[in-house]
Amino acid sequence: MAMLKSQGQLQFEDKWPSMRPTVLKLLRQEPVTRAEWQDLFWSVHSVCLWDDKGPNKVHEALQTDILEFIKQAQTRVLQHQEDSALLKAYIAEWSKFFAQCDYLPKPFGQLESSLSGKPHSTIQKKNQGEESIVRKLMLDSWNQSIFSNIKHRLQGSAMKLVHAERNGEAFDSQLVIGVRESYVNLSSDAEDKLKIYRDNFERAYLDATASFYKAKAPQYLDANGVQNYMRYAEMKLKEEEQRAQRYLETRKGCNSVAALTECCVNALVTAFKETILAEGPGMIKRNETEKLRLMFSLMDRVPDGIQPMLCYLEEHVINAGLADMMDAADTITTDSEKYVEQLLALFNKFSELVSEAFGDDPRFLTSRDKAYREVVNDTKIFKLDLPVKNKGVGTKTQPESKCPELLANYCDMLLRKTPLSKKLTSEEVERKLKDVLLVLKYVQNKDVFMRYHKAHLTRRLILDTSADNEKEENMVEWLREVGMPADYVNKLARMFQDIKVSEDLNTEFKEAHRNNNEGIAESINIKILNAGAWARSSDRVSVSLPMELEDYIPEVEEFYRLKHSGRKLQWHHLMSNGIITFTNEVGKFDVEVTTFQMAVLFAWNQRSKEKITYENLKLATELPDSELRRTLWSLVAFPKLKRQVLLCEPEAKSPKDFGDSTLFHVNQQFSLIKNGKVQKRGKINVIGRLQLSTEKSKEEDNEGIVQLRILRVQEAIVKIMKMRKKITNAALQTELVEILKNMFLPSKKMIKEQIEWLIEHKYMKRDEDNINMFIYMA
Template sequence: MSATAAASNDKFAKVPPRTADLNETWAFLSPGVDHIMTNLEAGLTFPNYTNLYTAVYNYCTSTKMTGMGSSKPDNSRAGANLVGSDLYQKLTEYFTIHFVPMKQTAAGLQDEELLRYYAQEWARYTTGANYLNRLFTYLNRYWVKRERDEGKKDIYQVYTLALAQWRTQFFLPIQRDGSKLAGAVLRLIERQRNGDVIDQGLVKKVVLSFVSLGLDNTDPNKECLDIYKEHFETPFIQATELYYKKESEAFLSENTVSEYLKKAEERLREEEDRVERYLHTKTRKELIAKCEDVLIRQHAQLMQDSFQKLLDYDQDEDLQRMYALLARIPDGLEPLRKRFESHVKQAGLTAITKIVGEGGAAADNIEPKNYVDALLEVHRKNAETVSRSFKSEAGFAASLDKACREFVNRNGATGTSSTKSPELIAKHADMLLRKTNKVAEEEDLEGALNRVMILFKYLEDKDVFQTFYSTKLSKRLIHGVSASDEAEASMISKLKEACGFEYTNKLQRMFTDMSLSKDLTDAFKERMEQNHSEDNDINFSIMVLGTNFWPLNPPTHDFTIPVEIVTTYERFQKYYQSKHSGRKLTWLWNYSKNELRTNYLNQKYILMTSAYQMAVLCQYNRHDTLSLDELVAATSITKDILGQVLALLTKAKILVNEEKEQYDLNPGFKSKKIRVNLNQPIKAEVKAESSDVLKAVDEDRKYVIQATIVRIMKARKTMKNQALIQEVISQISQRFAPKIPDIKKAIETLLEKEYMERVDGQKDTFAYVA
């Protein structure tokens, strides 16, 4: 310890006796208290600290001991109160005198100089008050506690008394002088907002002192923000509002909305940092709310009006900023969601218009791949915007889905039909799953199928897709042109996951039939080899397909089986009946295919043909030339279909048609390929396919609606007409969008069939008939 400090401490080196009165005791304590509060940095020895503590202890306990020896029963309590009160009063008087020179000094200071002086004195004062609090432990523990227990809430422990005195004798007088202290803090913060570098540590010390000066009389240890709020937070929030209102209006008058978004984002970040660095954490909520109101809500309309431009020019960073800002205010995003939905819908419609042309194109001429690619590109681009710019927020995701559902189901390619989109998407899936598909070789087929499922999710008429997909799948399986069984199984699994087991049940049964047919063919061949080895020149395979699971229609005309295959045909009929006596085989010659070997040319060729082409060519085993009428008579094929069959054969130059309706076998046929594929689709069959699918869909829908009504009525027993219609729509809408007239027609049908009945005396109410 320095000599100066030692000399100073000597002033209070001798402890008064235990019998000393208040004046003698305070005379000893006073220099020590003053040293602690004004010159503690000079040091205080432990012996001197102990002496001061002992003086307080001796004075209080000696008085109590005297009181306890008195014959008066209340003397002990009276004596303790008197001594505690006087000592407490002496401390209070000391604090009052202590602040006189401080107030004089502060009166001559302004702004940052005032803040520095205030912070310096606050640090010195609170450190000293902590020492005093420990010196007067005995007073705190007994006298102060008893006073407070008896309801005297204006009596504090010594440290809290010191804070209360600072507030009353120093802080409030400075504040009453035009909010001098808080005003200095606010001006310093404004300088920082204007770009100046300020002493943030100084601001934090002053501001946190405001927090410490709040006292809750019922519980002094509990944080109380009354002083902080009244003298700093409230004017700070008001100053913040005025500052940013003026700044934002001026900035927007000279800059673009995009620039303003950056400015607002930066200002909000600064205010968050300000709370972190030197404000009380509870200020954050009100401060940020006020900033959001001034910087965002008051300019929300302007931001929302510029949203479309940001979308049009793919300004992702600005979209992210606008989203982040408007998400902070109530209902700030809803106008953006609506505009985004409209934007996506228009993008989808425009993309399809480019494919079909302004005037529209014939539906049959639309290339499924181009159609699907156009829809997917719109979805991909806007899904990325939702993910990247809008953080995958549920409202924007819903807007994207709603817009996609609209343009996928109703666009320039679909016209007024809701069935065209599912048809084109199903046809695209068919091309992906064929061996001839280049995507299967060049790209990830699984990824391509996943993209199909993106569009499938938006289809309203999923039953139309199902029927077209089922039809196309049956052709792939029959003709053996699937890219792979794994890809087929994967797609069915995706459909099952999306729509349930019932949706894919028939598709899975097709694969079962294919497996059973292979086993049946192998067993039949084995029987042929055992019993008819001399006739094994025909290589025969059969597919027996369940009528309920395969969307295949038998030919609408007769067909005369060529003699070349009659024996094999009859043997299989007999063999199958021996295995399944109760079943009937219906032969689908319109789906059958054959390979014929030529024996009349120098070069032997293998001709891949349809059953109808085979029937025609087999006639030339016995004739070199035949008329159209002779071929009709020999094959029983109708003239319109036979004409198309002959057209394909003459185009391939297997037959020549030099005279009208006369067809000759061409002895000069030549081909670069040994295997010649003649089996091309017949136009009549291609056109009929879409028509047949839609007829099947309409028929199936009637039964689905009826079954749904019966199921609902069985569960509800009675139901009003309107409620029943709404419930039917709700239950079926995942499969297709039922039309109200169709539902009403189904209700009438069920009334006629007595599945339900009208309730007597109740208008439009039905009851289930058990």
């Protein structure tokens, strides 16, 4: 055995001199014959198998020759002083050496096997990511000698070239790319292939970039102002991102480009954040969308950069919106069409700003919505006063926005036969109704809109003044789609069903009386409607009807009793109307009147030229004082007439001026005037806005809204408590607002009062250890 080892040692000493020339040729990229290539394989194999120390000796000899070769390469590189020449020489030497890192290890497979203690076949099948021993030796040797010695010069030269490019000078970009690639390929660490690149080249690149812009950016800002600087910053960020794609590593899992972008943002934007943002309010006010878009793109890269811009937008929408509404207050408070158009114009203006300046970014849309909601629900310009009863203090009013009422009025103008609805196409009406629903989305107290919308719908259905019945029913469904409470929408839908049922009953009634040859039946149109969906009991007003109508009431009641036993009819004359033929010295006219107006005018039926006192009219009509005054005023001062139906003595400026002795008489010169000419025939509507409620019931309606809100709050609190069993005050309020937001926004005071009421009535209680925690009591 001793003799074999001795032969092995001799074998290495004998073999290496013949192996070395081939190794050197491979290192220098000189041609190697097939015989030399095969001999090298065999020599490595025999040395490593026959000599225990052979593998280590081969490894040491290889290392010596590789280091010698690298030292010569370093000498050749350092001969060049100029940056470009130095980089060019380094890249050339590295490229040749790196190429041989793939070839030189091949003949040394047996060396790998011997040093690792694994069979040669296993070595060949090992993970592709692991470096071979010879390749690792080559890369580590290059790293420890030439690279460690000149890496600072290499990086410095590469960064100088990039700096020159930033200043507009031309150079061969492949030099920087070549250096980068040598850093990337140099690591022999299987766990982190990019460690050398990241610790050296990337860090140097980021530091050089930051230094460049820390020097340049302030100078540019001082010389050119904020707005030009923003363009400069945007342009430089794009440039640097493109440059980073060329000069930094972009392989998957490497975040060099992102790190560079963050570095540039810090140097170009974050450092000047306050200065740039200070320009925001002015730009928003001046609607400078292009500049805002630029500011947005820059600030969106900065932590919390967007937040101040959101605040600026909110302030602008509120201030500009309220200022515009205030400027147009004289018009919009009296004209619901102009009011809604003004609101929509504002919404479209602000939406356009958000679209063009901020690309409809959700954060800015949220700010727009929040601010626009304040404009819509503002009570400075006009308000609706709702009564709030305080224990021991009496009644005070709670101001709310009049917006829901005006929106309902505008819907009425679109859905009723009006000059506005007549001049619009069906598609235009639909679009404008959808616009109303858009604004309604921002209304806090939608229950007020519901009340007025229902009142208007009632008028249209009773007077048969709807411009398009299909649109009416569509509107109900659209209200459902935008989240209106189901009970409210269902009640509206019930009204349409009632009208259809009523039409059928009316036809049957006329048919029954036609057989009795009663001609008046043809001229009467009865509407039998469900009281719960249509009216309040306090809306009923007593009135002495003309004999022709009074005699007909029992017949209608008898007809209905035979159809539906057990149901009771209540007559709502307040909501009724008709057409009378009015004859005077000028001619004959058909006048559309309310039942109250009809009762008043019939007082002159047998004595057309007499003067009747207010007191006698009160006795004749049996109308309450307030209703009689209102009705008489509509006949002596109807705004659309140049010649009124009735005249009074002495003249009055308002219904309050009527006294018991005020005399009224039929105007014998009453007529319609068209184009300045007196007409002897014609039809006129003096109903105007059909009164659906008395003064008393209006107050009740307002109180009813508040009372219903109280019940809704109580109901919602109990619902939440039943589900949660235990909940904090803050969480309860949040959930409560979420449940009720489609109807109204409950005030904190109302919530607090109803919580106290529910605690007092044993629906819930406070936790003994935490007063802000509520517990449900079953």
